[in-house]
Amino acid sequence: MEPTHLPATNFQDLAWAILLLPLVSALAITLGLRRNRELTTTLSLSAVGIGFGLSVWLFFLYGVSGERLAATPLSWMSVGSLSAHLGLTVDPLSTLMLMVVTGVSFLVHVYSTGYMEDDPEYPRYFASLGFFTFSMLGIVLSDNFVQTFIFWELVGVSSYLLVGFWYEKPAAADAAKKAFLTNRIGDFGFLLGILIVWAATGTVSFDAMAAKLKAEPGILGAAASLAGVLIFLGAVGKSAQLPLHVWLPDAMEGPTPVSALIHAATMVAAGVYMLCRVYFLLDLPAAWPAALSFLGSISALDVIAWTGALTSLVAGVIAIQQDDIKRILAYSTLSQLGYMVMAVGCGGPDAAMFHLTTHACFKALLFLGAGAVIYACHHEQNIWKMGGLAKRMPVTFWTFLLATAALCGLPVLSSGFYSKDAIFAAALASNRPVLFGIGVLVVGLTTLYMSRLVIIAFLGESRSEAASHAADPGRNMTLPLLILAVPSVSLGWLPVGAYFKSAIFPGAVTHSAEGFSDVFFEPFNHSPLGAFLGFGLMAFGLSVAFATYWGAAMDPMPGHLPRLSRALRNRLYFDEIYAATLIPLHDAVAALADWVDRWIVQGLFVRGISGGMDLFGRALRLVQTGNLQTYAFLFVAGVALVVLLALK
């Protein structure tokens, strides 16, 4: 990356407005406006809406032309060699991401005005949503590690507040807690990684760090790969990668629009975005400190790629046997995030960002569609109690179907096709055929579980009373669905991939598509193997789904493969394993510490000393006879002793 500079036109300072508007609206709602619903709605919608408008403007003003600018920084803390300010970077990467975040956030705001209409805590919801948008934009715009870490944690807090929005529901309160703590474990590594890099380069600024690394490639020394893996650990938490993925499915306890915004489009993407932002730190030759030298030539990118691929596979498998519509989508999100992480690991951060962008659109659409279904079915989330919704909720059904096609990667007619193919191409280009195989296989799985969802929930006959009376929701909920359907289909036709390539690797030669077939059938020309294999597996998955679930009254899988089905329904026992090992182990350590504190420190030492003093006092008390003459005698004896000593 080139160092940023201040140009003559200071429009990049508008980034501050984009960042702060949602915060201002959240604060205003919290401090006084919460009694007025209309004002709350207007304020939060306009804050994010204006933010989206400004983002689009910044994108066309600076992003497209590839300018890298820095908004005027604010001071935060500067002491010794730790110089942390709040600075905003306006470059191609951040401006496009800004559009994604503010755009999806705006649509979710609009949708929420319908979805949350009857909630008594409507203003608190919008305040939290605004606070979340602010935190997320902070990560997007950050130009240094400390700021990223600050907003990283703030995103965790705001997600805690949103997942636990219905805090009186024990499941929601527990899920919020779990999400925050699991993220904390990832942050543990993230901060250590930041410390390593800071100690080696003496700066926390991304630009300065990149410049130092360019001037002196070996500056991180033996800690290079360790630093990369530790930083990646932050993304493992936030982007819910194996083995810290357990919080995301539980986080579905939050309101569904929240799931669409933070657990599909933005927050979970923060990890991937951060990896792309600091890709220059990850793409270093393998070097481990002496204690870890057995890892040999495994580089940080290898770890990243494999983690992503495994997450993608495991989540895809688990999704097949989920019955809760939101959980299916949650595991699908995990699986797609695994793709993105794998792409970063395969040296394709541009492909990862491409997929992040398309995924943000179609996954938000899927969640909002699921929200509409849940809303229409009176908060029923089990797909086996739906059915036949296609006829009753046509708008929801067709938009949902388009998004499903995008998720499965239907050629040409979906954006997912293009972005997934970019990932397969990256895996092949980095010479990792196994990962490529896993990636293509997951396409089949994705199609299987999504077709299952669509067939059972939308097609066939109604399976419950609620489903038979379902209807499309009001316009403020269907409009976001329709708007999101447009990029879900068409985003792949635009040169987003090439845009990200030049954004992350300035000066890289990008393939510019020209002509009809080159634009629409580019993957078949560019990386035919991935495109054709993916298409084949997609068709396979679709036919398996139809063969199995068309007209089925109940899931046949538990009957045929009981053991596998049970394992999948129990999410491969990840939660159970943690609940049986790590958590009790840690609680036992705490119990031991408490026991030591109670009986050894407080009991033996403190009580022991005070008890010893007490005994000594009791012994001395025997001297106090209460007899005046004894005292007088002792007194005289004492005087005599002193006189004797004095005369001597």
Place this chain on the structure above:
Amino acid sequence: MSTLSLLPLLPILGALVILLVPAAYSAAWRGIALGMTGVNLLVATTIFFTFHVGIGGYQMVANHAWVPAIGLNYHVGVDGLSVGLLLVGALVSFAATWVSSEIKSHERFFYVLLLVISGGVLGSLISLDLFFLYFFNELALVPTFLMIGIWGRGADRSAIAFQITLYLSLGALVALVGLIGLYALSGANTLDVVTLAAWLKTHPLPASTQTVLFGLLLFGFGTLVGLWPFHSWAPAGYAAAPTATAMMHAGILKKVGAFALLRAAFPLLPEGVAQWTRILAILCLGNILYCGWVAMRQRNLNLLFGNSSLAHMGFVFLGLASVSLIGITGAVLIMVAHALLASLEYALSGHIYRETGHLELDRMGGLMRRMPFIGAALVAAMLAGCGVPGFASFAGELAVMFGVWPTLPAFVVAAAFGGLLIGGIYMLRGIRQVAHGPDVGTTGGDVPCWTGRIPYLVLLVPLILFGVAPYVLVDRIRPSAALVVERALLKPSPAAPAAPAVAAAPAH
């Protein structure tokens, strides 16, 4: 007279006035106490903002000889280490006085004692003569004994009052031995830190003496802060104390011990620093990890807060042990932030105790519905307690970790962040149990009107403001912390021409 002297003077004056007001005007007692702490808050705010940023030395100095024969001076001044603590000290005093409306018996005596604590703490923070620092600190410690015994909670409160008093007296005694040793062995015939620092620069003590003296000061003053393993007085004491006492003690009085280490031990005994920091780094892990684990097991909200505050003190010690500019700045930052945080926690738990009559976690739940304001403030405080950005404590903890990384082994930093993780576990479990979940039908309600919110807001708002803009504090702390580090690392100051004398001294 320096403006600084007003800080201890006004509360003590207020205490005397309250003693003179007859019982017929008992309503005036609280009014006088609030007025005095309020005026004091204004004075402290003025001092904070008229403080010249960027200067490491002492400002607003007043120096009067008191007992010249033994070199005793009334020498006061403020520097970056104390200016933030003075502000939050005045804030905490004001808030603690406000919430003391819960006291229904012997009010006159209570307010007198509260003002004495306030005056004592502020006095010790401005003292540049270690004798006065010690004297004011003891002056502030004595009332806690009476307050826990008379207005405390629980059947065994008098036993706990004895324990906390004896424990702290013992710690103070060890520190006193160290101070007397410093006085007697240095040969400077004074405990005035300015004179003493100049004297020790040219007449350094032998390394072994410094090591012993540093150890005495470390464990003496360390006990006052709750350095592991001399910590067990704190949680029990705070759980038994009335709200205002717990706020004053956990909030600000406890910080005086760490402050005294920064004033006396670190700059004056560099050889001792070199010998002890590794041990200190291990001991503070006792605070951070061990006390965190203990906190996880507590079933009483105040015991949880007490142990968590010990864990925070571990971060202060960790910052000190790093002997680096970033680390010590971070340590002072945490001291300031935690003063607000701890007193906020105890103020909130005090309200809950008043309303529900107990603090047992197992019998709580859904407080958020019943007490929206207190619940929200509690969630904010507990999130601040597990190191969430936006609160000043996060900035301090972050700075400490950055400061510690280059100077101490990596596992110490890893363990310290592990402490934050543990903090997250017990704080979030606490929120889950107290504020979230279904309403278990406890009695009581929220603060009735907006005036009732003032004591919580005067603590919470600065906690957030300093978290959003920590540079306001850091810019004040940094130059003074740099001086401490410079002296503690035995580096001759470039500004001091006396530096060659240090090298020349052993040649005689």
Place this chain on the structure above:
Amino acid sequence: MIVGLHHYLVVSALLFSLGLFGVLARRNLLVIYMSLELMLNAANLALVAFSRYNANLKGQVMVFFIITVAAAEVAVGLALIVALYRRRGTAHVEDLNSLRL
């Protein structure tokens, strides 16, 4: 035989010892009190003797003070003993140990 300073001091010492023995050995408060007076007068005697032999009046001035104070002390002390006797019906030291822990 010339009566010298030594003789006075020996008498004074004997008186003092007698008084001390009385204080330590007798049980009746009244007798202890009289023994105390004896000790005071032994000191007075020594002071007067020193004053005489040093040709210095300070000692005798001191004695006047002691006599005055002793008179006051007797007034207070006897009153206390009478009050105690009335209240407790005894003036024996063994019976008066209620200050014992």
